[in-house]
Amino acid sequence: MGLFILRRVGVMILTALCLTFVVFFMTNLYPNLEKLAKTQGNFRMSDEAVESWLDKRGYMQSTPKKYAEWLGVMPSYRFEAEDGTVTGRCIDPGMDPAEAPNFCGILQGYWGYSTVFKEPVSEIISTRLGLTGVLMFWVMLLMVPSALILGVLAGMREGSATDRTLSTFAITTTATPEYVSGVILIAVFASSAVGLKWFKGTAASAMENPTFENFFLPVLTIALYGMGYIARMTRASMAEVMTAQYIRTARLKGVSFPNIVVKHALRNALIAPFTVIMLQFPWLLNGVVIVETLFNYKGFGWTLVQAAGNNDIELLLAVSVVSVIVVLVTQLISDIGYVYLNPRISVS
Numbered sequence: 001m002g003l004f005i006l007r008r009v010g011v012m013i014l015t016a017l018c019l020t021f022v023v024f025f026m027t028n029l030y031p032n033l034e035k036l037a038k039t040q041g042n043f044r045m046s047d048e049a050v051e052s053w054l055d056k057r058g059y060m061q062s063t064p065k066k067y068a069e070w071l072g073v074m075p076s077y078r079f080e081a082e083d084g085t086v087t088g089r090c091i092d093p094g095m096d097p098a099e100a101p102n103f104c105g106i107l108q109g110y111w112g113y114s115t116v117f118k119e120p121v122s123e124i125i126s127t128r129l130g131l132t133g134v135l136m137f138w139v140m141l142l143m144v145p146s147a148l149i150l151g152v153l154a155g156m157r158e159g160s161a162t163d164r165t166l167s168t169f170a171i172t173t174t175a176t177p178e179y180v181s182g183v184i185l186i187a188v189f190a191s192s193a194v195g196l197k198w199f200k201g202t203a204a205s206a207m208e209n210p211t212f213e214n215f216f217l218p219v220l221t222i223a224l225y226g227m228g229y230i231a232r233m234t235r236a237s238m239a240e241v242m243t244a245q246y247i248r249t250a251r252l253k254g255v256s257f258p259n260i261v262v263k264h265a266l267r268n269a270l271i272a273p274f275t276v277i278m279l280q281f282p283w284l285l286n287g288v289v290i291v292e293t294l295f296n297y298k299g300f301g302w303t304l305v306q307a308a309g310n311n312d313i314e315l316l317l318a319v320s321v322v323s324v325i326v327v328l329v330t331q332l333i334s335d336i337g338y339v340y341l342n343p344r345i346s347v348s
Contacts, residue, residue, distance in 0.1 A: 008335065012328040016321075023320040024067050027313045033059050035311050040115055055079070056087065070317070072105020106321065112314030116306060121318045124303065129322065131207055132292075132299035135218065136284045143223035144230065144277055151234020151273065156261060158239040167235060174228030182221040182294045190217060203297040218295040222288055226280055233276045237269040244268075278334035282327040 037053040038045055045053070054060050058069070058077030068074035069089065078088035078097070086097040089112075090104035104110040111121035147170075154166040173181075189198045199217045206215040241247065242265055250260050289301035300319070307315040 005332070005336070008332050012332065016324050016328060019324050020317070020321055021067055024070065024317060025063055027316055028059070028063060028066060032311055032313065036115065036313060039311065056081075058089065070105050072103050072107035072110070075102040076104050111318045114307075114312055114315045116310045116312040116315065121314050124315060125300075125318050125322060128298065128300045128303040131297070132285060132288065132301065134210065135222070135288065135292075135297065135299060136281070138215070138219045139222045139226070139284060140280065142219060143227045143280070146223070147227040147230035148234055148270075148273065150227070150231040152238055152261070152266065152269070154231070154235040155238025155242065155269065158242070163235070167232070170228035170231040170235070172228070173224045174232070176225070177290075178221050178225050178288075179290045179294060181224055182217070182291060185217050185221055186294075203295040207298060218291050218297055221291050221294075222284065226283070230273055230276050230280075234269065234273040237272045238265065241265045241269045274337055275334050278330045278337070281330045282323065285323060285326050 033054055034050050036059075037050045041049070041053050051060065056079045058066065058079070061069075061077060065074065066077075069076050076089040078086055078091070080086045088097070088100070090102065090110075091097050091100045101108070109122070111125065113119075114121050114124055117124055150166050150170060154163045154170075157163055190200055191197070198213075200214040203210075203214055203218045206218075244265075247260060247265060250264055251257075255264075285300055288299065289305055291297070292299045292302040293305060300322075303315070304319050306312070307319055
């Protein structure tokens, strides 16, 4: 197991480097850099002025060199003006260039400065990631148990009326996009047109003080969409396990049906849904863009939209790094979890 984890960590590091390099290359294409220069400088800047602005800040270097500086494995670019003023990535305003570090990249914990929010990227990421973390916690708390119960109940009696009813509900929730279910929930439970003003149609106040009134609708909107997928996977696995030979043997020996389900079938049936459940974490991190925008909840997904829409390169790169790390770590956890759910699975 230890050797397996070490190999997977090595593959994860290599994958993270490749993915972040692709994102870095795409965000540092010249049209994006030109837009950044005109946004931060003047929209009427000439081509020569744009190149001068980019050159002073090190954007005209080769992509591999800029990527190495961004990672923090090469000294950061510095530019000395004719008046002796020195600027660079590692030099903050008012700092003595002689005291500035030579390396300031991701490995040193420096994420850059947001051109849109005018704040350090690390502070923005930590704040927005915390907000989305709260949302993810309550979504998983509602979605996973409900989906597993629906899937187990449907798979226990394959082909029954209960199975058909629960399967239809699961397919309906999965087939309904979040922006549709969210609008419907707002119209029914938060709009004065219908009269059921049980909840608030916005989650802006939930960022400081989440309550059942201002936070339940976005949680329910996300949970409904993911619940159907997990329930269908659980139902399929449960139905397959219930036809296995050892289940038939347990029935012939007179073991009660609840004990067969809980002690024998459920653990093996959870292997496939476990993968789907682990995949919900990266999906929740970046896939809640629509819901966070719809309910005005300024979390990680909302930050991704702002960074991409406003060409905030440093913030967009930081969001990409966090997303890649979450995806890779959740995949590693799911692989390790296989062994504990079913010891027959060997790690080769």
